Amino acid sequence: MKTFVKQIKQKFDDMKYRSKLVFLCILVSFLPLSVMGFFCYNQTIKLLRARELSSLESTVTSVSDSLDSKISIYQNLLSYLANSNVLAQFSSYNDANAYDQYEYLNYTMDVFLNATYLQHPEIRQITIYNADGPMTHGKQLRPISDLEGERWYAPDKISTQPTWYKKKDGSLLVIQYLCEPYLTYIRSYSKNYIAIQLNADLFFGDLDRVADNFHIQTFKKNEMIYSEGEKATQLMCLIKGKVKIFKEGVGGRSQIIRLIRPVQYFGYRAYFAGENYVTAASAFETATIGFLPMNIIETQIRKNNQLAYFFIKELAMDLGISDTRTVNLTQKHIRGRLAESLLMLKDNYGLEEDGATLSIYMAREDLANLSNMTTSNAIRTLSCFSNEKIIIVDGRKIKIIDEAKLRKISRFG
DSSP: HHHHHHHHHHHHHHHHHHHHHHHHHHHHHHHHHHHHHHHHHHHHHHHHHHHHHHHHHHHHHHHHHHHHHHHHHHHHHHHHHHTTTHHGGGGTTSSSSSHHHHHHHHIIIIHHHHHHHOTTTTTTEEEEEEESSSSSTTTTTTEEGGGGTTOOOOGGOOSSSOOEOTTTTTOEEEEEEEEOSSSSSSSSEEEEEEEEEEEEHTTTHHHHHHHHHHHEEOOOOOOOOOTTOOOEEEEEEEEOOOOOEEEEEEEGGGEEEEEOOTEEEESSSHHHHHSSOOSSSEEEEEEEEEEEEEEHHHHHHHHHHHHHHHHHHHHHHHHHHHHHHHHHHHHHHHHHHHHHHHHHHHHHHOOTTTSBBSSOOOHHHHHHHHHHHHHHHHHHHHHHHHHSEEEEEEEEEESOOOHHHHHHHHOOO
């Protein structure tokens, strides 16, 4: 390393004075550009990651909210049952005659609990554990001694609030103390328990159904993902790569409607509208996509307000972008349309490490289809931008060197 440094120093010393000045000027000019390029690249990566994390957070949040909602439902149900005077008064029948016990157990307790079973199919069993006397009734009224053989059972852990356990057979159990019968306005708790046993498969059924029906597929460049006129049945999420949504126009010329970035959902609008696809989608480059049936999504939306709001927000944002694009593509001149497309590509996919080159390489035809112009007009306008020192074109690579001017052209059309 020291030898290499010495060689560089020797070569610099051997240079003419004018050459040294030129070299130093280039070095001084290059360093700020390198630092700025590195800074822009890092900022772009941070923004894209933040956008992707936001989308993933929405998905995780909707799953979490679904679980929280179910937990809340059964905790509230257990509290309602524990505070019900219909069930609390069972202890007063411990010493009653057989006929009164039979009347209460079959025509009061059973009727009350059976209504609960009908409303909540996930419930496997509701059981009151009797600590006050010997009275039992099938699985719905059992002696508290039945719990002594359970591994999870710890009397000091059970309280007046719902507590959750997982049983040996895989089912879920939520349990708490049962209230005393209403004798005064002050509630007190007995030594009896009330528990709800849940079928874990049904409780987590929605999540299992999502996991069982989710699949991933890889598409090659230009391979069709769905076609115009097909029935919309799947929610799609781009995991990796790039996807274009387009529509065939007059004379076989296609119009690119929008570009999909990683961790973005698409393909669901037509399902909600009750119609077939009015656009088509293909892989802009090799793309990995996750699929989930829309009927499962619809079921979850009906149960989860947060998930419904997520899709409302996504559709509203897409509608706003579509409105803006419609105005821009119909009212702006060619230069304004192409400038807007280049800026949209920058905002969607970011820049390479140099902080200036677009991270997506598009054929002139695709760029023309995105900007609603002919390919020849796209080539000619790119050449004009290049001559005006706004961009540098190297094959399919486009480097933006004067973003402020490009935004001015986009704004004023």
